[in-house]
Amino acid sequence: MSSKRESSMSICDGFVGAIGNTPLIRLPRLSEETGCEILGKAEFMNPGGSVKDRAALAIVQAAERSGELRPGGTVVEGTAGNTGIGLAHICNARGYRCVIVIPETQSQEKIDLLRTLGAEVHAVPAAPYRDPGNYQKVAGRMAAEMDNAVWANQFDNTANRLGHYRTTGPEVWAQTGGRVDAFVAATGTGGTLAGVSRALKERSPDTRIYLADPSGSALYNFVRDGEPAPTAGNSITEGIGSSRVTANLQGTDIDDAFCISDAESVPMVYRLLREEGLFLGSSSGVNVCGAVRAAEELGPGHTVVTILCDGGGRYYSRLFNEAWLAERGLA
Ligand code: PMP
Numbered sequence: 466m467s468s469k470r471e472s473s474m475s476i477c478d479g480f481v482g483a484i485g486n487t488p489l490i491r492l493p494r495l496s497e498e499t500g501c502e503i504l505g506k507a508e509f510m511n512p513g514g515s516v517k518d519r520a521a522l523a524i525v526q527a528a529e530r531s532g533e534l535r536p537g538g539t540v541v542e543g544t545a546g547n548t549g550i551g552l553a554h555i556c557n558a559r560g561y562r563c564v565i566v567i568p569e570t571q572s573q574e575k576i577d578l579l580r581t582l583g584a585e586v587h588a589v590p591a592a593p594y595r596d597p598g599n600y601q602k603v604a605g606r607m608a609a610e611m612d613n614a615v616w617a618n619q620f621d622n623t624a625n626r627l628g629h630y631r632t633t634g635p636e637v638w639a640q641t642g643g644r645v646d647a648f649v650a651a652t653g654t655g656g657t658l659a660g661v662s663r664a665l666k667e668r669s670p671d672t673r674i675y676l677a678d679p680s681g682s683a684l685y686n687f688v689r690d691g692e693p694a695p696t697a698g699n700s701i702t703e704g705i706g707s708s709r710v711t712a713n714l715q716g717t718d719i720d721d722a723f724c725i726s727d728a729e730s731v732p733m734v735y736r737l738l739r740e741e742g743l744f745l746g747s748s749s750g751v752n753v754c755g756a757v758r759a760a761e762e763l764g765p766g767h768t769v770v771t772i773l774c775d776g777g778g779r780y781y782s783r784l785f786n787e788a789w790l791a792e793r794g795l796a
Contacts, residue, residue, distance in 0.1 A: 480558040483512040484522050485632045489640040490773065494740045495757060500765025503756050505773040506637060509745060513551040515775035516633075517544075517704075520619055520656050521551030523628025525559065528615045539564060539614040543604030545653065545704045546575030547775055548619050553582035564614075566604040568592075571703060574779045594708055621712035625656035626663075633657065634664020637770050646767040647673040649755040651705040651725075651748050652684065655714025657772060666718055673763070676722040677755025677771075679730070682706030684714075688722035696724050701731070701783065701793060702747040704774070723758045725751045731795045733757075734777070734784060744777040747784050 477483040487507045495503040508516035528534035539562040540552050549565040556563035563584040567576060568591040579586045587607075592598040601620060608616035619625050637645060648665055650658045662674040678685040679700035683693035684707055693710055700706060707714075734750035737743045749772070756771040763769070783789050790796040 480512055480554055481522055484518045485511070486636060487511060489637065489770070490743070492737075492741050492743075492753070494736075495753065495760075499757055499760035501760035501763065502768040503753070503760060504641070504768065504770045505743070505749070505753065505756075506633065506770065507773050509749075509773055509776040511551075513547075513554045514779070515547035515551065516657055516772055517547035517619075517775075518551040518554070519628050519632055520625040520654065521548055521555055521617070523624045523631075524617045524619060524622055525552070525555050525561075527622075527624035527627075528617075534561070534615045535613055536560065537613065538562070539608075539611055540617055541604050541608035541611070541614055542566070542617040542619065543599075543601035544617075544619065546571050546579070546779070547704055548617070548654075549579050549584060549586075550575065550582065552617060553579055553584040557583060564604075564607060564611075566600045566607065568600050572780055572783055574781060578779075619656065619713075620654045623712055625654055626660040626713045629657050629660025630664050631660075634661040637661060638665060638668050641768060641770065643668065644768050645669070645672055645770050646763060647675060647756075647759045647769045649675040649677050649723075649752060649759050649769060649771045651677045651679065651702075651751045651755070652707065652714060653704045653748075655707070655711045655717065658719070659713050659717040662717055662719070673720045673759065674718060675755055675759050676719050677725050677751050677758075678722055679706045679751055680724055680726045683708050684710070685722045685724040688719050698726065701727050701795070702751055703780075704746075705748045705751060721762075723755050725754045725758075727793075727795055729754050731784070731790065738777065743773065745773055746775040746777055746780050748774045 492503045511518040541564040543566040665672040679702045681699035686694040730750035752771040
């Protein structure tokens with residue numbers, strides 16, 4: 466029996482008590498096709514709707530423990546959306562104010578949801594990391610100027626990966642009964658990949674860890690050649706891909722990487738919807754494409770685990786909008 470079913474039959478303590486212990490879902494069609502067990506960790510079932518609830522909770526708890534975040538305080542973050550949504554829920558549940566800086570390029574659904582949750586949202590023009598106007602840098606400066614405020618700093622605050630090391634990784638290990646040959650994930654902050662891979666490699670050093678990187682991100686080249694450098698093209702995916710190696714990703718033992726184009730991941734999102742019954746966002750498409758590639762590399766009989774990061778409902782205006790896709794040659 467999955468731990469989710471066990472936990473859903475007991476009582477969770479508030480919003481934060483319902484974070485984690487997500488089901489591990491076998492994808493029957495893709496498993497049949499590859500001859501491997503393709504398993505997706507259903508992170509879209511977290512109460513805030515994404516894998517980022519775990520990082521948000523780990524960061525808030527670490528700031529509370531260190532005394533940096535005190536009652537009535539403010540949590541400030543620069544986020545592509547999901548971390549902000551997790552933080553906004555947690556702040557409501559814990560009595561903190563939440564201030565979110567988000568690049569204007571992110572989906573309107575996520576911005577609307579953040580405002581509905583009561584977060585103070587500042588949408589800023591998209592700017593590269595080296596630019597002082599970059600959303601992460603703006604968030605850091607805003608927090609420094611406020612009283613009793615912390616900057617969550619999900620990219621470089623290693624409480625993020627520690628949360629996955631303590632929860633997501635051990636859950637995958639327990640749910641597979643220790644039979645996990647490979648773990649595959651795209652990274653935004655790197656927290657999920659770093660934390661899960663460390664937990665799995667500690668238990669079984671032979672577990673293969675693969676990065677699934679969207680085109681245009683610099684991390685595929687980092688894993689392959691040791692130097693972050695963008696690959697050709699760009700991607701419509703949100704929340705994943707990076708131009709730099711974050712503190713969370715640093716030191717992670719990654720065996721290999723796949724570069725996944727939108728032309729590969731977008732059809733996978735639709736296959737997951739129509740053939741597997743799962744309505745998911747674009748990063749889940751990249752992750753499952755990566756899991757299939759890992760299965761093909763390892764050959765039949767292996768168990769490959771990946772992350773189903775968030776639900777499709779956050780992407781109606783883009784990924785699930787035919788005209789929007791057609792404009793980008795992806796319909
Ligand atoms: N998928 C989605 C939809 C996300 O929002 C994020 C986080 N930005 C990720 C994947 C990547 O997770 P992580 O930050 O742990 O690398």
